[in-house]
Amino acid sequence: MTSFMPPADRVWWKVPVGRQELIWIAIALVWCIIMFLMMPLWHVYGKQNLSTEAYQTTPAKFGAKVEEMISQYKVGEEAGLPVVAPPAGSDIYMLGRLWQWYPVLKLKKNQEYRLHLSSMDWQHGFSLQPDNINLQIVPGYDMVLKITPDKSGVYGVICNEYCGIGHHTMVGKIYVED
Amino acid sequence: MAEFRVCPDSGFYFHKSAESLMKVNAVAGIVALLVAGILAIGVVLTRWQEVHLLPADTFYMVLTGHGINALIFWIIFFEMAILHFASSTLLRCRLATPRWAWAGFFLMLIGAVMNNVAVFSGKSSVMMTSYAPMQAEPHFYLGLILFAVGALIQVFVFFGTLVVANQEKTYEGSVPLVTFGAITAAIIAVFTIASGAIILIPTFLWSIGYVSHIDAEMYRVIWWGMGHSSQQINVAAHVAVWYLIAGVLFGARPMSEKVSRFAFLLYILFLQLASAHHILVDPGISTEWKIFNTSYAMYLAVLASMIHGLTVPGSIEVAQRRKGFTKGLFEWLRKAPWGNPVFSAMFISLVTFGFIGGITGVVMGTEQINLIIHNTIYVPAHFHATVVTGTTLTFMALTYLLIPVLFRRQMILPWMARLQPYVFGGGMTILILFMLGAGTLGVARRHWDMDFTGAVMAFEYPAIAYTLMAVGAIGGVLAIVGGAMYLTVAVGSLLFGKKLEPSAGFLESFIGKALNAVVYTTNKPEVLQRAPKLQEEHTGSFEAPGTFALAMLLLVTFVVYYFINWKYLASVWPLG
Numbered sequence: 001m002t003s004f005m006p007p008a009d010r011v012w013w014k015v016p017v018g019r020q021e022l023i024w025i026a027i028a029l030v031w032c033i034i035m036f037l038m039m040p041l042w043h044v045y046g047k048q049n050l051s052t053e054a055y056q057t058t059p060a061k062f063g064a065k066v067e068e069m070i071s072q073y074k075v076g077e078e079a080g081l082p083v084v085a086p087p088a089g090s091d092i093y094m095l096g097r098l099w100q101w102y103p104v105l106k107l108k109k110n111q112e113y114r115l116h117l118s119s120m121d122w123q124h125g126f127s128l129q130p131d132n133i134n135l136q137i138v139p140g141y142d143m144v145l146k147i148t149p150d151k152s153g154v155y156g157v158i159c160n161e162y163c164g165i166g167h168h169t170m171v172g173k174i175y176v177e178d
Numbered sequence: 179m180a181e182f183r184v185c186p187d188s189g190f191y192f193h194k195s196a197e198s199l200m201k202v203n204a205v206a207g208i209v210a211l212l213v214a215g216i217l218a219i220g221v222v223l224t225r226w227q228e229v230h231l232l233p234a235d236t237f238y239m240v241l242t243g244h245g246i247n248a249l250i251f252w253i254i255f256f257e258m259a260i261l262h263f264a265s266s267t268l269l270r271c272r273l274a275t276p277r278w279a280w281a282g283f284f285l286m287l288i289g290a291v292m293n294n295v296a297v298f299s300g301k302s303s304v305m306m307t308s309y310a311p312m313q314a315e316p317h318f319y320l321g322l323i324l325f326a327v328g329a330l331i332q333v334f335v336f337f338g339t340l341v342v343a344n345q346e347k348t349y350e351g352s353v354p355l356v357t358f359g360a361i362t363a364a365i366i367a368v369f370t371i372a373s374g375a376i377i378l379i380p381t382f383l384w385s386i387g388y389v390s391h392i393d394a395e396m397y398r399v400i401w402w403g404m405g406h407s408s409q410q411i412n413v414a415a416h417v418a419v420w421y422l423i424a425g426v427l428f429g430a431r432p433m434s435e436k437v438s439r440f441a442f443l444l445y446i447l448f449l450q451l452a453s454a455h456h457i458l459v460d461p462g463i464s465t466e467w468k469i470f471n472t473s474y475a476m477y478l479a480v481l482a483s484m485i486h487g488l489t490v491p492g493s494i495e496v497a498q499r500r501k502g503f504t505k506g507l508f509e510w511l512r513k514a515p516w517g518n519p520v521f522s523a524m525f526i527s528l529v530t531f532g533f534i535g536g537i538t539g540v541v542m543g544t545e546q547i548n549l550i551i552h553n554t555i556y557v558p559a560h561f562h563a564t565v566v567t568g569t570t571l572t573f574m575a576l577t578y579l580l581i582p583v584l585f586r587r588q589m590i591l592p593w594m595a596r597l598q599p600y601v602f603g604g605g606m607t608i609l610i611l612f613m614l615g616a617g618t619l620g621v622a623r624r625h626w627d628m629d630f631t632g633a634v635m636a637f638e639y640p641a642i643a644y645t646l647m648a649v650g651a652i653g654g655v656l657a658i659v660g661g662a663m664y665l666t667v668a669v670g671s672l673l674f675g676k677k678l679e680p681s682a683g684f685l686e687s688f689i690g691k692a693l694n695a696v697v698y699t700t701n702k703p704e705v706l707q708r709a710p711k712l713q714e715e716h717t718g719s720f721e722a723p724g725t726f727a728l729a730m731l732l733l734v735t736f737v738v739y740y741f742i743n744w745k746y747l748a749s750v751w752p753l754g
Binding site: 002003004005006007008009010012013015017018019020021024025027028029031032033035036038039040042043046047048049050051052053054078079080081100104117121122123125127128129130131132133134135136137138139140141142143145146147148149150151156158159160161162163164165166167168169170171172173 | 234235238268305309311312349350351352353354355356357393394395398421422424425426430431432433434435436437457458459460461462463464465469472473475476477478480481484485488489492493540544545546548549550551552553554618619620622623624625626627630631632633634635636637639640706707708709710711712720721722723726729733736737740744747748750751752753754
């Protein structure tokens with residue numbers, strides 16, 4: 001009943017705390033600190049850390065870079081979209097727009113690429129499936145991350161940030177070859 | 179003229195103005211919940227791929243309306259009622275500036291209606307988050323702004339009432355713990371509404387052409403200062419209600435005033451840049467900023483919830499043991515009033531909030547783990563465990579408590595009320611668990627079609643993802659039934675429940691008709707005394723061993739699940 005009445009003791013903050021609560025607080029605090037430490041530790045020992053490299057850009061500038069890559073490394077077409085096979089280690093580009101991921105990328109397994117992502121219009125969600133890597137794609141920002149595809153196969157890129165009526169048709173593709 | 183009545187069953191004092199405001203805020207909230215619940219049918223039955231009820235445009239409109247009505251209008255209206263209860267009623271104090279409070283309420287009402295008009299016109303299907311540069315109609319933003327201003331006014335009336343109570347010495351000593359929790363919620367609300375104003379006002383000006391550009395990333399950072407913090411208002415408010423219910427039903431006293439209040443204080447001190455959790459996979463946010471602002475080096479807000487997780491059930495256990503339920507670890511819990519919906523709703527809320535909502539929230543708020551969770555349906559699964567089985571179910575429990583106390587009506591259909599927390603909590607838990615699974619498989623949130631009909635490129639989810647979504651949807655249907663049961667009991671009792679004493683009646687209190695003078699008997703309630711001192715003192719032994727065992731179970735679940743997610747993360751493409 002004291003939960004809705006003033007505390008019984010006038011100087012309630014001097015009432016000693018029970019052993020049970022102190023033990024629980026100590027255990028919980030240790031766990032909370034471990035959870036904090038996991039994040040920096042993963043930056044040292046883990047392999048999945050998001051880069052913080054990003055540049056301000058405009059749809060026109062980013063679009064031009066995408067087209068430049070396509071003109072250099074285009075190897076075919078699929079469903080009307082260019083398929084591009086840029087060399088390992090190079091800067092590769094994918095843009096999101098209503099409602100496609102453009103172009104289709106063909107990558108080599110276990111090679112590192114510098115992937116640039118941006119949006120030409122609204123916000124989009126880059127969701128690489130079935131690996132399940134998810135990134136927020138924001139217009140005006142060129143997001144750069146080093147990726148190393150370590151499994152070969154065909155990957156879908158779906159959009160998982162709501163972007164209007166055609167949102168569900170926004171599916172792209174990345175091939176990873178041995 | 180006498181202005182206070184005392185509830186003969188509970189002993190709570192109600193100030194006339196505060197009472198009316200509690201009623202209208204609670205009722206407005208319940209209407210918003212009704213709207214949200216009807217829209218939930220469309221959401222659930224469309225995401226159940228085998229049913230796929232609505233066309234895409236209607237689905238996105240319905241989803242936008244569901245989110246805003248449930249997460250903003252229902253919860254914040256109800257919280258206003260809680261603030262007036264925690265100040266005026268608990269402190270036996272007159273409400274400060276009732277006219278301002280009414281102005282605030284009407285602003286909220288106008289705002290909520292305006293926003294709903296924008297949504298249902300079909301041209302503002304922008305989701306609750308309304309991420310720029312996707313644009314809604316101007317009155318979508320204006321509605322939210324008016325709602326927020328109205329809420330802010332009522333929050334300041336709450337603060338004013340605390341000052342009046344203090345000045346007029348309506349209570350002895352320090353404010354009760356529940357009021358302390360409500361103060362926590364109100365302080366976070368001020369910060370939240372300020373963030374909302376900073377981003378929504380320019381966005382509104384942008385929508386009518388006075389501002390040329392809204393930076394999409396800036397929008398996200400500041401919007402989430404409102405979007406996330408508003409959920410912390412909910413946590414503080416529903417934890418305060420847990421303490422209230424423990425006190426009312428069991429005569430429980432906090433195990434330690436100091437520990438519980440300290441935990442509330444941690445919410446204020448360590449939540450404020452919570453928007454960090456939502457921009458972990460956004461472009462250009464520095465690693466150090468993300469790590470620090472999600473955890474403040476030691477997750478003290480999580481610690482606060484873990485403390486409440488022990489002290490709320492712990493206080494119930496201590497009270498039950500004092501009544502003689504001392505056998506074994508759990509007799510106190512077995513012999514708890516499981517047939518009383520106030521208790522069952524509150525306890526289901528406590529367990530699901532801690533075990534599911536809390537754990538999944540921390541996991542997905544971890545900088546790197548967010549990569550495998552961001553924007554998947556795991557996210558709505560998580561926040562249904564926090565704001566639905568957590569906050570909403572707690573507010574349902576409080577409604578059952580308030581129907582006789584505040585509204586002076588006897589509850590109709592008591593059998594339905596008894597079942598309701600189990601149907602709603604159970605259905606929602608099924609929905610949550612299976613959506614968590616589907617999210618782990620990469621199923622997107624806010625997405626009309628798992629089949630990607632019409633896409634030029636093909637992608638197929640594994641078959642199991644469809645199964646998980648279907649089972650989750652069945653849970654969702656069950657939860658909607660549970661929600662309908664709540665609305666039936668609550669609204670039915672207000673309209674048709676037997677009046678418990680000659681009073682103004684439900685509708686009359688709205689139109690300000692002169693109330694029966696017999697009901698309001700006093701102008702000066704007795705000063706609220708300190709709680710009686712306990713005879714026995716702390717013995718130093720474990721007072722609540724059963725609760726401690728449950729807490730350890732929570733910790734083990736937490737640790738195991740946390741590291742499973744790191745293991746899963748390690749399996750995806752290396753990136754840096």
